[in-house]
Amino acid sequence: MIASVILKLTETCNLDCTYCYMFNSEDKTYTRVPKFMPLETGLKALDRIADYLGEHPERRIRLVLHGGEPSLWPEASMTPFLAAAGALRRETKRLGIGLQTNLYDYDAALLKRIAAAGGSIGVSLDGPAAYNDRRRVTKGGGGSYARVAENLKRLESDGLLPFFGGVLSVADPDIPPADYLAWIKTLPKKRVSVLWPIHYNYDAPPNRDYGAWYAELFRLWAEADDPSIDIRIFRDAIKRMLGSSHHGDGVGGERLNSVIVNSDGQYERHDYLRYFADGAVRTDFNVREHGLETAAQDPVIRRCADLRETLPPECVACGHYEVCGGGFVANRLGGEGVDFSRKSVMCGDHQRFFDTVRSYLG
Numbered sequence: 188m189i190a191s192v193i194l195k196l197t198e199t200c201n202l203d204c205t206y207c208y209m210f211n212s213e214d215k216t217y218t219r220v221p222k223f224m225p226l227e228t229g230l231k232a233l234d235r236i237a238d239y240l241g242e243h244p245e246r247r248i249r250l251v252l253h254g255g256e257p258s259l260w261p262e263a264s265m266t267p268f269l270a271a272a273g274a275l276r277r278e279t280k281r282l283g284i285g286l287q288t289n290l291y292d293y294d295a296a297l298l299k300r301i302a303a304a305g306g307s308i309g310v311s312l313d314g315p316a317a318y319n320d321r322r323r324v325t326k327g328g329g330g331s332y333a334r335v336a337e338n339l340k341r342l343e344s345d346g347l348l349p350f351f352g353g354v355l356s357v358a359d360p361d362i363p364p365a366d367y368l369a370w371i372k373t374l375p376k377k378r379v380s381v382l383w384p385i386h387y388n389y390d391a392p393p394n395r396d397y398g399a400w401y402a403e404l405f406r407l408w409a410e411a412d413d414p415s416i417d418i419r420i421f422r423d424a425i426k427r428m429l430g431s432s433h434h435g436d437g438v439g440g441e442r443l444n445s446v447i448v449n450s451d452g453q454y455e456r457h458d459y460l461r462y463f464a465d466g467a468v469r470t471d472f473n474v475r476e477h478g479l480e481t482a483a484q485d486p487v488i489r490r491c492a493d494l495r496e497t498l499p500p501e502c503v504a505c506g507h508y509e510v511c512g513g514g515f516v517a518n519r520l521g522g523e524g525v526d527f528s529r530k531s532v533m534c535g536d537h538q539r540f541f542d543t544v545r546s547y548l549g
């Protein structure tokens with residue numbers, strides 16, 4: 188089953204974040220594909236989604252406009268594409284649309300078109316300015332925070348806040364958790380996803396205590412008891428511990444139902460593989476010749492549909508199995524070939540975090 192389709196509208200960016208998996212990881216696909224997806228490739232991807240929704244009337248698809256920086260896609264492509272995506276959304280009522288942007292440049296007309304198409308706007312930002320600006324830097328090495336923070340305010344003044352889906356952050360143990368929580372309170376909408384780092388695997392194990400960081404952030408958040416602060420991984424973990432089958436990439440760990448379409452039309456596996464090896468994301472299928480069902484037959488995409496199939500006995504016997512399920516996919520890789528059969532190299536961090544959440548649920 189495919190739940191999300193991620194379109195690489197651009198293979199270029201206006202920032203140069205140190206940890207960027209598109210341009211600063213093992214994967215160098217960006218050097219071999221067009222900088223901008225041709226409009227006809229984007230429209231073909233929409234046709235493939237329409238076919239898939241038609242074949243599966245019970246399913247929904249989330250379409251993520253991604254890059255690189257997707258707002259750099261030429262307006263001559265973006266405008267007709269969004270008109271077509273919005274029409275498909277209205278027609279099927281089973282298509283979600285999201286733009287994931289760094290918001291370093293503010294294009295009010297584009298953001299309004301996203302809203303008119305029924306889409307949401309997610310913004311990447313990594314905590315308070317001093318910490319964000321160590322990692323999320325411009326091509327010249329300068330910080331990006333001040334400009335993005337101004338642009339977040341403009342979302343509010345332009346009436347776009349209802350379409351702002353929240354901030355996407357990568358966990359950073361350098362940030363004191365109290366400072367991170369205080370920073371969330373400054374956002375126009377206090378909704379944050381805090382991702383496990385994707386650059387650690389068995390070839391590059393973590394050298395920081397992420398578990399303690401998540402645990403302390405959770406403790407502070409729980410004790411603040413402020414329902415306006417929504418930290419997705421905490422919400423997902425609590426739901427899961429209370430028996431929900433709800434699944435998020437950082438919690439649950441049983442499946443990864445995404446397909447990427449790169450700017451050259453090639454179907455790719457999840458971005459989480461880009462730190463593992465150059466070209467590890469590529470499949471033999473492309474959107475011009477193949478539908479989503481065919482892309483889902485790629486051996487790695489198929490394995491991602493049931494990640495629990497090959498987990499080690501220690502995960503199956505683990506008290507956190509239902510919540511963790513072997514851990515975050517990117518952290519299970521390493522060695523030869525794409526192999527998800529090991530537990531996460533961050534198992535200790537996962538355990539520390541989940542132990543803390545459980546201790547609050549009693």
Ligand code: SF4
Pocket residue numbers: 501502503505506507508511512513514530531534535537538
């Ligand atoms: S906490 Fe560790 S042992 Fe338990 S399920 Fe997660 S990765 Fe496996």
